[in-house]
Amino acid sequence: MARATRRRERARGAEADGGGDLARKLIDAATTLIAERGPQAFSLREVARRARVSEAAPYWHFASKEALLAAVAEQGFTELAATMADVRRRVRDPRRQIQQLGVAYVGFALARPSHLRIMFGPEIADKTSHPTLRAAGARAFGLLIAAITEAQRAGYARRGNAWNLAVFAWSLVHGLSALLVDGQLRDRVRNRRDAAALASRVTKLLETGLAPR
Amino acid sequence: MARATRRRERARGAEADGGGDLARKLIDAATTLIAERGPQAFSLREVARRARVSEAAPYWHFASKEALLAAVAEQGFTELAATMADVRRRVRDPRRQIQQLGVAYVGFALARPSHLRIMFGPEIADKTSHPTLRAAGARAFGLLIAAITEAQRAGYARRGNAWNLAVFAWSLVHGLSALLVDGQLRDRVRNRRDAAALASRVTKLLETGLAPR
DNA sequence: ACCTGAACACCGTTCAAGT
DNA sequence: ACCTGAACACCGTTCAAGT
Numbered sequence: 001m002a003r004a005t006r007r008r009e010r011a012r013g014a015e016a017d018g019g020g021d022l023a024r025k026l027i028d029a030a031t032t033l034i035a036e037r038g039p040q041a042f043s044l045r046e047v048a049r050r051a052r053v054s055e056a057a058p059y060w061h062f063a064s065k066e067a068l069l070a071a072v073a074e075q076g077f078t079e080l081a082a083t084m085a086d087v088r089r090r091v092r093d094p095r096r097q098i099q100q101l102g103v104a105y106v107g108f109a110l111a112r113p114s115h116l117r118i119m120f121g122p123e124i125a126d127k128t129s130h131p132t133l134r135a136a137g138a139r140a141f142g143l144l145i146a147a148i149t150e151a152q153r154a155g156y157a158r159r160g161n162a163w164n165l166a167v168f169a170w171s172l173v174h175g176l177s178a179l180l181v182d183g184q185l186r187d188r189v190r191n192r193r194d195a196a197a198l199a200s201r202v203t204k205l206l207e208t209g210l211a212p213r
Numbered sequence: 214m215a216r217a218t219r220r221r222e223r224a225r226g227a228e229a230d231g232g233g234d235l236a237r238k239l240i241d242a243a244t245t246l247i248a249e250r251g252p253q254a255f256s257l258r259e260v261a262r263r264a265r266v267s268e269a270a271p272y273w274h275f276a277s278k279e280a281l282l283a284a285v286a287e288q289g290f291t292e293l294a295a296t297m298a299d300v301r302r303r304v305r306d307p308r309r310q311i312q313q314l315g316v317a318y319v320g321f322a323l324a325r326p327s328h329l330r331i332m333f334g335p336e337i338a339d340k341t342s343h344p345t346l347r348a349a350g351a352r353a354f355g356l357l358i359a360a361i362t363e364a365q366r367a368g369y370a371r372r373g374n375a376w377n378l379a380v381f382a383w384s385l386v387h388g389l390s391a392l393l394v395d396g397q398l399r400d401r402v403r404n405r406r407d408a409a410a411l412a413s414r415v416t417k418l419l420e421t422g423l424a425p426r
Numbered sequence: 427a428c429c430t431g432a433a434c435a436c437c438g439t440t441c442a443a444g445t
Numbered sequence: 446a447c448c449t450g451a452a453c454a455c456c457g458t459t460c461a462a463g464t
């Protein structure tokens with residue numbers, strides 16, 4: 001059906017030859033457009049226009065609109081993982097580390113709401129068919145698992161299946177992010193300070209939920 | 214811009230005159246279409262086709278595609294609230310009640326994933342402009358607040374701001390629902406039994422998070 | 427190998443016109 | 446009051462054709 005996705009790999013290599021590398025340019029334009037107009041208004045044709053190429057050009061580099069979005073989502077997970085790794089380096093107390101990972105997650109969501117939606121939403125229907133995207137997501141999740149395992153060893157988290165505890169923590173911060181981003185809490189939290197305060201309180205309860213009984 | 218949304222109110226009244234009441238028919242067709250094809254593929258023109266009217270006809274009853282989706286979302290919240298009210302009637306132990314509310318929430322999400330997305334997602338950009346939708350959402354959230362207040366009185370939940378605790382609980386079950394629906398946990402949870410078991414375990418941790426320390 | 431131009435089958439929305 | 450037909454400005458995707 002398509003003759004695309006051949007040189008996808010090379011495209012991710014940051015060769016600074018000013019000009020070529022349309023794939024990279026398309027990913028950047030898409031990221032900007034999503035941030036500006038939201039995941040709904042996003043269109044492949046507009047991305048092509050911004051990259052100053054014909055509307056058919058993207059199809060040489062990406063099999064479909066979804067494939068381009070998958071590349072955008074993948075970059076999002078990579079950035080999220082980087083922020084999380086940074087938190088893990090900076091805060092060393094295992095209890096506070098988990099809380100701060102949660103705060104960082106919510107912070108990412110509030111800073112890039114549309115990006116988050118692409119990373120998780122139905123725009124990318126079948127995540128299985130984008131293995132590098134899956135891998136990037138797994139890397140971020142892996143950092144959470146590691147933090148929890150450490151907290152268990154330090155005696156701050158209950159023993160038992162670390163994956164279950166990680167899903168608990170992830171669900172909590174992901175849910176809070178979603179509710180905030182979707183405007184579901186708008187009557188009580190109006191600005192970023194409110195949101196940050198709420199994130200801090202909710203992640204405190206996370207600590208309790210994880211604690212040994 | 215539009216001459217719509219005049220007889221919206223009457224449209225919700227279930228008068229069983231077989232034939233008229235296009236608004237009702239459009240809402241039902243939209244709900245079915247969303248369930249069948251997902252929130253992405255949904256189109257107003259297809260809804261019109263299924264209701265056997267012209268593509269312009271919906272605009273007499275709904276100001277826009279978004280307004281029709283808002284009606285669909287509102288119905289979703291109403292159904293969710295009904296299920297929650299049912300749980301509150303059936304299980305009377307305050308601790309188990311909160312857990313079961315969570316399980317019911319996740320159950321709703323798994324049974325109607327696309328409906329949930331419309332209820333929370335960006336398809337309805339400005340929820341403030343659909344007051345009846347907001348009200349329906351608030352009703353469901355109110356049931357959770359009530360359950361938590363009761364648990365506090367019974368000494369099963371820590372004292373303090375019930376709204377904060379409710380946001381904690383809601384975030385958790387909403388986040389778990391989202392992760393499940395978006396396929397983010399697909400490598401570990403493959404069928405509904407897995408999902409139900411996970412929901413049960415995660416909501417047990419919810420109990421701990423809410424418990425007095 | 428990489429891109430353009432033109433085309434196809436769709437959209438959401440509007441507006442005159444019908445009854 | 447309620448709906449149709451035709452139109453406008455958009456989409457995603459394909460495919461021949463250019464270099």
